[in-house]
Amino acid sequence: METLNLSKKYGKTDALRGLNFEVEEGEIMVILGPNGSGKTTLLMILCTILKPTSGIAKVVGIDVAKEGTKVREVMGIAFQEARGFWRHKPSSILRFHASMFDIDPTKRQDLIDQTMKDLELWESRDKLFMHLSGGQAKRLETAKVLVQRPKLAIFDEPTSQVDLRGKRKIWDKIKELRNQGSTIIVATNEVREAEYLADRVTILHQGQRVVCDTIPHLKDAIAGGDVVEVDFEDPVSARLSEELKSLGGSVALSPQGNQMRAMVSRAEDWVPKMTSASYNQGAKISSIKITEPSLDDVFMQFTGTTLEDKP
Amino acid sequence: MNRVLTLAAYNIKLLLSERNWFFLIWALFALQITIFGSLMSRLVSGKVEDYLFFYSIGLMVITVFDSGASVGRNFVEHAHEGELPYYLSLPISRRGFLAAQALYGVADTMLKTLPPLLGILFFMGRLTVLGAFFAVLALLLLGLGISGIMISMSFIAFKSVDIYSAFIAGLSALLVRFSTVFYPLIFMPNFYSPISLLSPLTYGADLARWFLGFDPQLLLNPILAAAVVTAVAVGTLSLSARIVDRIIEGVKVG
Numbered sequence: 001m002e003t004l005n006l007s008k009k010y011g012k013t014d015a016l017r018g019l020n021f022e023v024e025e026g027e028i029m030v031i032l033g034p035n036g037s038g039k040t041t042l043l044m045i046l047c048t049i050l051k052p053t054s055g056i057a058k059v060v061g062i063d064v065a066k067e068g069t070k071v072r073e074v075m076g077i078a079f080q081e082a083r084g085f086w087r088h089k090p091s092s093i094l095r096f097h098a099s100m101f102d103i104d105p106t107k108r109q110d111l112i113d114q115t116m117k118d119l120e121l122w123e124s125r126d127k128l129f130m131h132l133s134g135g136q137a138k139r140l141e142t143a144k145v146l147v148q149r150p151k152l153a154i155f156d157e158p159t160s161q162v163d164l165r166g167k168r169k170i171w172d173k174i175k176e177l178r179n180q181g182s183t184i185i186v187a188t189n190e191v192r193e194a195e196y197l198a199d200r201v202t203i204l205h206q207g208q209r210v211v212c213d214t215i216p217h218l219k220d221a222i223a224g225g226d227v228v229e230v231d232f233e234d235p236v237s238a239r240l241s242e243e244l245k246s247l248g249g250s251v252a253l254s255p256q257g258n259q260m261r262a263m264v265s266r267a268e269d270w271v272p273k274m275t276s277a278s279y280n281q282g283a284k285i286s287s288i289k290i291t292e293p294s295l296d297d298v299f300m301q302f303t304g305t306t307l308e309d310k311p
Numbered sequence: 312m313n314r315v316l317t318l319a320a321y322n323i324k325l326l327l328s329e330r331n332w333f334f335l336i337w338a339l340f341a342l343q344i345t346i347f348g349s350l351m352s353r354l355v356s357g358k359v360e361d362y363l364f365f366y367s368i369g370l371m372v373i374t375v376f377d378s379g380a381s382v383g384r385n386f387v388e389h390a391h392e393g394e395l396p397y398y399l400s401l402p403i404s405r406r407g408f409l410a411a412q413a414l415y416g417v418a419d420t421m422l423k424t425l426p427p428l429l430g431i432l433f434f435m436g437r438l439t440v441l442g443a444f445f446a447v448l449a450l451l452l453l454g455l456g457i458s459g460i461m462i463s464m465s466f467i468a469f470k471s472v473d474i475y476s477a478f479i480a481g482l483s484a485l486l487v488r489f490s491t492v493f494y495p496l497i498f499m500p501n502f503y504s505p506i507s508l509l510s511p512l513t514y515g516a517d518l519a520r521w522f523l524g525f526d527p528q529l530l531l532n533p534i535l536a537a538a539v540v541t542a543v544a545v546g547t548l549s550l551s552a553r554i555v556d557r558i559i560e561g562v563k564v565g
Binding site for chain 1: 314317318321326328343392393394397399400401402404405407509
């Protein structure tokens, strides 16, 4: 799957700006970006629901703008908003979906039953769609794609509104689908989801690809490789703050002035210098925590904003 | 083709679950004929022979019009309730999707009109197999044409549902009022009849009446009526296919 200089405009608003993006066969590609970064627009173009303003998008080598029906034969999408079919039941919705994608009729019902059990929809199989909770409706969206087992499976924020236990189940089923041979694209703004699922991550910001790589490579790309979080008993003086910043790395103080977060190349070198400077200035340290950078840090590094910020 | 039928069947299945709604439509139809139809036929007696029958077929045409219009409304509702993106992601062509909508419209029209039509023909002693068959065919063609008009206009709804609703309400009022559904063309005032010739309902109503053996002197030429009804069905469905294919997108997202 690849896009070349792909753009999409809504009136005067640019949702995608010359996006170049590719997904290798059999991988899970996570598209990470805040709301409004263009993730859903990209997915809607890939599954032929939206038309690009310019540029090319190909799925399994097929141009989505020219041969939409062929593309839809090989892809399946779980939408961000699980809506519609208000007066149908989950079991009937899945049967319809399976029949539209020519799932072997002899195996269809078993596959549907098993998927509903796996995603804890079995008890709700005869409820009307309009009576499902938000989380159940999202599981049903995922179930459609799992029953279909397409070559290219697209999940748009698959676990929003789903409880923690349900999230883990959905993530495991997505990985299982990849192991069965599907190529998978997941769009999300949840760091945990990305870390759990991704073979590679593409960071999307304001309709453009900022960076694409494996999670370890992305974390390595951050200036420094360790994150040191320090709690002081009292707010740090301006003088100490300046001294700590001069030790190297990227140092940020909390607004209250008693918490510090530093991204440094080697924590084992930096921490003794920091404790010594703090001791000399009479600042008391209550805790020190050394971690790896998160994808949030990666996002911050490459875009200058956090995933929670508006684009 | 199999997938088009599967999609149409899925929607028709839901339609069949609304039995009470159909009973209500049939009851309303019967009520309208027995009260208003009878009263009006007394008012115009002498000018139009068997006006009650004329009126009944006119009422049938309005039901067909409503049914055709509801296909267009359904299409717009699909878009706004989130079903349209799902439909557009299914492995059928846009024309196939439209064909499934049209089949759904045909089923809807048949369910709403066939039982009352057969009832009228039976009670008025005008039931013949050939007459009923061709009258239904004419009504279905008319229904497809109306569906085509409504779907063609649905692109307005992607800009504003309010404008679409207002536009369709106005268009519906004009198409029904300026037509021969309740009055034969030859009795219309001079300023009124040319406008009525612009409404596809005029041709559909007169064609159905002709097949059912109504006095041909009060009707349009059946060949002209058949040609117009067919042209409207083919033309508007082709136009709506182009619109679905080229203009309509499933959702607008950020």
